[in-house]
Amino acid sequence: MPDVSVVIAAGGKGRRMGGGTPKQFLLLGGVPILARTIAAFHPLREIREIVLVVPAGCIPRARALVRRAGFTKVADVVEGGKNRQASVFNGLERCSSRTGVVLVHDAVRPLVGRRTIMSVIRAAGRYGAAVAGLPVKETIKTESGGRRGFYSRTLRREELWAVQTPQGFLFPLLREAHRRARSSGFLGTDDATLVERMGTPVRIVRGTEMNIKITTPYDRKLAEFLLGMPGRG
Amino acid sequence: MPDVSVVIAAGGKGRRMGGGTPKQFLLLGGVPILARTIAAFHPLREIREIVLVVPAGCIPRARALVRRAGFTKVADVVEGGKNRQASVFNGLERCSSRTGVVLVHDAVRPLVGRRTIMSVIRAAGRYGAAVAGLPVKETIKTESGGRRGFYSRTLRREELWAVQTPQGFLFPLLREAHRRARSSGFLGTDDATLVERMGTPVRIVRGTEMNIKITTPYDRKLAEFLLGMPGRG
Numbered sequence: 204m205p206d207v208s209v210v211i212a213a214g215g216k217g218r219r220m221g222g223g224t225p226k227q228f229l230l231l232g233g234v235p236i237l238a239r240t241i242a243a244f245h246p247l248r249e250i251r252e253i254v255l256v257v258p259a260g261c262i263p264r265a266r267a268l269v270r271r272a273g274f275t276k277v278a279d280v281v282e283g284g285k286n287r288q289a290s291v292f293n294g295l296e297r298c299s300s301r302t303g304v305v306l307v308h309d310a311v312r313p314l315v316g317r318r319t320i321m322s323v324i325r326a327a328g329r330y331g332a333a334v335a336g337l338p339v340k341e342t343i344k345t346e347s348g349g350r351r352g353f354y355s356r357t358l359r360r361e362e363l364w365a366v367q368t369p370q371g372f373l374f375p376l377l378r379e380a381h382r383r384a385r386s387s388g389f390l391g392t393d394d395a396t397l398v399e400r401m402g403t404p405v406r407i408v409r410g411t412e413m414n415i416k417i418t419t420p421y422d423r424k425l426a427e428f429l430l431g432m433p434g435r436g
Numbered sequence: 437m438p439d440v441s442v443v444i445a446a447g448g449k450g451r452r453m454g455g456g457t458p459k460q461f462l463l464l465g466g467v468p469i470l471a472r473t474i475a476a477f478h479p480l481r482e483i484r485e486i487v488l489v490v491p492a493g494c495i496p497r498a499r500a501l502v503r504r505a506g507f508t509k510v511a512d513v514v515e516g517g518k519n520r521q522a523s524v525f526n527g528l529e530r531c532s533s534r535t536g537v538v539l540v541h542d543a544v545r546p547l548v549g550r551r552t553i554m555s556v557i558r559a560a561g562r563y564g565a566a567v568a569g570l571p572v573k574e575t576i577k578t579e580s581g582g583r584r585g586f587y588s589r590t591l592r593r594e595e596l597w598a599v600q601t602p603q604g605f606l607f608p609l610l611r612e613a614h615r616r617a618r619s620s621g622f623l624g625t626d627d628a629t630l631v632e633r634m635g636t637p638v639r640i641v642r643g644t645e646m647n648i649k650i651t652t653p654y655d656r657k658l659a660e661f662l663l664g665m666p667g668r669g
Contacts, residue, residue, distance in 0.1 A: 330586075336577065340651075341598035342625045343572065344640070345591070353563075353637040354597060357629045358578070364587060365574035392575045396590045404586040407577070412654060416573075421645055421665075428661040432654075 205303020207324055208278075208374070209244050209253045210294035212287060213237060213261075213310030225261055226417060227310040228268075232430045236417060237265065239313035241274050244306075247317065249324055252278040252302075255310075256294040259283070288390055288397075292381045295374075302374040304328050307394045309368045311417040314429055315410075320369055322408040327371030332398045334370040335410035339363040367410045370394050376403065438536020440557055441511075441607070442477050442486045443527035445520060446470060446494075446543030458494055459650060460543040461501075465663045469650060470498065472546035474507050477539075480550065482557055485511040485535075488543075489527040492516070521623055521630075525614045528607075535607040537561050540627045542601045544650040547662055548643075553602055555641040560604030565631045567603040568643035572596040600643045603627050609636065 213227040227237040237255075244250055253274070257265045259282045269277045281297050283290035291307055298305060304327045308315065319335050326333030343363055344354035370393060372380075380397040384390070391397050395405045413429050415422060446460040460470040470488075477483055486507070490498045492515045502510045514530050516523035524540055531538060537560045541548065552568050559566030576596055577587035603626060605613075613630040617623070624630050628638045646662050648655060 334577075339576065339598075340649075341600070342629070343576065344567075344569065344597045344599050344628070344638075346595045346597070346640075350637065353639055354632075357625065357632065358591075358596075360625060362579045363591075364577045364579070365572075366577050367574070392590065392593060395577070396575070399587075399590065404583065405577075406586055407579075418573075424665065425658070425661070428658070432657065 204249045204324075205328055206251045206299070206301050207249045207304045207306065208298040208302040209250055209306045209308060209369075210291055210298065211237075211240060211244075211253060211255050211308050211310050212290045212294060213255065213257045213283070225258060227257070228261070228264065229423065231313060231423065231426055235268060236313050237310050238268055238272055240308065240310050240315070241269070241272070241277065243313065243315050243317070244308070244320060245274055245276055247320060249321075250276060252276055252299055254278055254294045254297045255280045256283050256290045286390065288381070288384065291394060292385060295378050295381055298374065304371055305374045305377055306369040306371045307377075309416055312368055312414055313417070314413045314415060314426060315369065316414070319408070319410050319414060323369045323371040326406045326408050327373065330404070330406040331376055332372050332395060332403050333406040333408050334366050334393075334395045335368065335414065336364040336366040336407045337410055337412065339365050364407050366393060366395065367414050367416070368393070372398060437482045437557070438561055439484045439532070439534050440482045440537045440539065441531040441535040442483055442539045442541060443524055443531065444470075444473060444477075444486060444488050444541050444543050445523050445527060446488065446490045446516070458491060460490070461494070461497060462656065464546060464656065464659055468501060469546050470543050471501055471505055473541065473543050473548070474502070474505070474510065476546065476548050476550070477541070477553060478507055478509055480553060483509060485509055485532055487511055487527045487530045488513045489516045489523045519623065521614070521617065524627060525618060528611050528614055531607065537604055538607045538610055539602040539604045540610075542649055545601055545647055546650070547646045547648060547659060548602065549647070552641070552643050552647060556602045556604040559639045559641050560606065563637070563639040564609055565605050565628060565636050566639040566641050567599050567626075567628045568601065568647065569597040569599040569640045570643055570645065572598050597640050599626060599628065600647050600649070601626070605631060
């Protein structure tokens with residue numbers, strides 16, 4: 204197994220959630236979301252270091268959380284950029300040069316399971332790039348080519364995947380993809396998009412329905428409920 | 437307002453749920469899912485009749501449920517076909533010829549809200565075809581054109597909608613769309629797809645996150661949780 208580093212990106216201020224506390228510090232079952240997310244990765248032997256990326260004003264708070272929980276693998280807490288991609292870039296710049304595979308994970312996906320993490324690590328090592336995802340259950344329509352508010356066509360559901368994090372990559376590949384995107388001014392919705400632009404096919408690994416991204420008060424209530432469920436995967 | 441008929445399609449046997457009871461008869465907060473679904477539509481003044489479509493063996497059970505709950509607007513309980521589309525077809529054939537707008541709804545979406553139903557009725561009357569849907573939050577990748585298990589491209593999320601039911605249509609339009617699909621052997625994942633094939637643009641109406649389709653034990657537990665939440669929409 205290669206050395207694995209994890210970049211946990213909590214760059215957003217989470218304004219959709221309302222209130223003054225950035226969403227990654229809100230409590231879930233009495234524990235800050237960010238602490239739960241770190242705890243999902245921390246015990247895995249393959250993982251050598253974790254780099255946290257948080258908004259500038261939250262660095263002391265994040266450091267205190269790490270110290271209190273005894274997360275000894277957290278190598279550093281660095282400042283986020285003006286968008287998610289810039290935040291991940293900052294985290295990558297801080298990773299050890301010995302990193303073989305890097306995982307990128309959303310700070311607000313605390314319910315990720317060990318099996319999903321291990322599958323992404325293995326597939327990233329083997330194929331260069333891998334993401335957790337789920338087959339799309341809903342019928343997806345696109346407005347593309349039509350009027351706004353009306354859709355023009357139904358996509359072939361059996362070919363569609365809803366992509367989550369973690370996303371894993373050979374470290375030099377992702378670093379290069381980020382540098383190229385940055386110099387050309389390209390913004391992607393996730394890290395895999397940047398690698399994809401370089402022509403690298405990305406392996407899809409099956410995640411779980413529980414690995415939700417907490418962005419709204421509804422999501423947070425749902426996560427409280429899911430905490431009590433078995434089968435995190 | 438035109439006369440509105442509702443076809444509630446419960447044709448599936450729900451094998452994914454396990455156990456012997458078809459999923460639409462499973463209890464949710466002590467009440468059968470199908471009864472909750474009917475109850476979401478029944479009180480609306482605009483709705484004149486409801487046609488239930490269930491597997492052949494379930495007809496007596498569905499009739500008993502309707503009788504016990506006093507759902508006087510249920511005009512008939514008819515037998516489902518060999519797939520969802522064939523079941524809806526059977527329901528449409530039973531609708532009153534006076535129907536102006538017909539809604540099609542999944543029997544296993546009991547948490548649909550009154551506001552969503554009314555919006556679909558209005559938009560269907562105005563534009564001919566309308567579906568409830570939600571903007572897609574996740575990054576969606578497609579395997580199209582690539583190898584199975586690898587994806588080749590990321591779709592433009594801002595153009596994507598995850599489509600739910602109810603779906604509403606001018607009655608003659610949907611009946612014609614079903615007849616054409618049937619005679620040409622075309623199978624769509626939903627009713628709007630059939631109308632879309634005739635070149636009719638379909639209006640999208642914003643639904644709610646609570647309007648989930650209950651197809652797995654996980655969904656059922658989630659629905660039990662959502663029952664206690666406000667803001668059904």
